[in-house]
Amino acid sequence: MIPQDTIIALATASGNGAIAVIRISGDDAITVVDAHFTSVVKNKSLQKQATHTIHLGHIVDDKRIIDEVLISVFRNPNSYTGENVIEISCHGSLYIQQEIIQLFLRKGCRMANAGEFTLRAFLNGKLDLSQAEAVADLIASDNEASHQVAMQQMRGGFSSEIAKLREELLNFASLIELELDFAEEDVEFADRDQFKELLEKITFVLKRLIDSFAVGNVIKNGIPVAIVGEPNVGKSTLLNALLNEERAIVSEIAGTTRDAIEDEISIGGIGFRFIDTAGIRDTQDIVETIGIKKTFEKIDQAQVVIFLFDSTEFKSKGVKLKIELEKIRNKYPQKPLIVVSNKIDQIDDVQISEMQSTIPEIQLLSAKTGFGVEQLTNVLLDLINTGALRNNETIVTNSRHYDALLKAFEEVQKVKSGLETGLSGDLLAIDIRQALFHFGEITGEITNDDLLGNIFANFCIGK
Template structure:
């Protein structure tokens, strides 16, 4: 894990482009690159200062591979904390590979996934939570996921965890001191003050744990299942939201046999819409499988949009049937939000729309919205409603939001240990037993920032990085 042999990888996406960047890191990297680079100004690369740029050519023997711009970063003032050379060459795949293979033949190893960032962590350039934020930043596909990743990479989360750990360590040292004087039966740590601190730490831990509900959906997107009877306009609604013909639309009931999914960013949050097969009794084997998949998608979704075709509502009994279906969905998934939409309002009168909405709003907790997916009327109201369903108050207030499942588990374990500390203090247990719970809490907090790690943990984390980062 502490090996600092020189490594090389393409730092920009693979494929043809105007420019490609090849990154080399390791304590011998500048020395190994220098013989193959001829500066236009005649300078020797090995003699140049850190954070300088040099224009010249990369040579393989007498053959010029490319005209390049080389950046030099000397340790410890680099991304990895080692000597780093970055070669900006022309974006031809052939040129990229020729340069990489040249240095691999001359003592530089191809980097493993995430190895540059792993070295940055091992060399103290960032802690583990910041390193993980690098991967989240690369993967961010919305303004909110980008905001969370940036805040974590800049150390917002790390600072909060470190503050908790420091406060706990101060009292831990006093408790440990008591163990050294156990025969004298003295107390160096004020138990009331210590209990107040632990309760304060618990409230912070709970806030961070609760933030994961928001952070997780922002990071991974909110799955939204669009359900309803056949021909209710589910596929038309999906196409209208995506502004493209993603799903086949037909007057024939049961056109959608399999779930169709696509994503759209609304208000900086990614929503993953799932168009499902219409729910009805059918003898068609393929359609039956599709309906079974509909209920599977309902289970997986965090939000269910239930679509009602307003043109089919001829009696109150039909509305009752829809209410019964909505109740069935609620019973199968009590934790999900269900948003009911009255569709095809362009084909029914204003009076009838009001009557239907009045009946539905009397029997449904959430407000029922009216839309015409075909004409795209009411969609602005729908998207605004979708944004309001997600409480982004913590994000707006720039609070720390946990989006990493590993951090969430470590916080849970830390909270369990701090609760054990409070319980021990209430029961008046001995200092040696309290010290065990304190050590456990410190261990779990240290897991987040990487003060406590194992090779397996680091291997699992950095294996998910792209090569070159």
């Protein structure tokens, strides 16, 4: 059921600013604002103005002027929500914002719920559900890659792929259902060979979309990278070099870092969250021991581990180093391990060659001078398959979509198996309908109030 009342909310971030935008949507939006708007042009009425026009004037409460404003008019259905929409651009004073909002609340508007403007856009057919969810992702995007994926999804890239698959499958489902009406005549309306080709095509597309979630999840949430190693090997200096700021305290005293320090940067458009951990060593210091325990917890949470060691100590600790690396590889076989030799500015070429022959995959670096930092960031980027991003392919970032795709894939495999074993049309139709159901869940053709409530509750108020 599409709401009929008129809602209002602050569309810009709360707090003082140069400008604030207040959004009003509903059948009465233009009428209610017009009653409290005095244009600089004499006798101008908002109700007589064309859609997508802007008007300068004042918001007034009786004879009291609240603020000089710009009013943007959007008439249904050519608005974000598909309803009449007014956007009031006022000065960004908290007092002015609240005075305007309270005025229109008294005149019959209701405060919008989180995401209610976008919910109305969905209910009025302006967006499908996956596009609506992309709006929230776009607002939350904090790097180039997540912004690019959200924009592509909001423009309907993902929706169009799903809609095309669903339409083709629906056509065959209709023919299968038609056959059931003529079961006694034993006729086939659906060409089985064409149906097999379609199922192969759907399987291929679904597998590509499902596989893309691994990259999509990384793009959306960033990659946690744990920097580990013994005390005083330069972990904090490396963190500062990666972040290009003095984020961690650097000291010659071993054990200075006693807790994990985290910060994020964008490399090549991908978000990385670096975690500088306490040095791993045997210690009697209770506080430092707690920090070392947290280091292993952070390794558990990280997707990538950078193991840093002091190149000046390689000769004396080389054997111990290889043992430590083997322990990490055995405990975390699925996690990429990048071995970095720091302080190479303090050793000669012979020592460097000896390290490289012992550990061929080693990365040479001087966190203090910045040498090798760029090479390390390139190695981190190489761990991610960004080909789909560069080729502007559809990438799945939403776990709800991923779950629905997995279920649709499972049902399509049942249909393929049934077709190969000569399963009867009525049983085939059941599996096809289930696959169509899961496709519909993604775009919102199949939905319920609980699902919509969960999705739009994560939106900000005003969007």
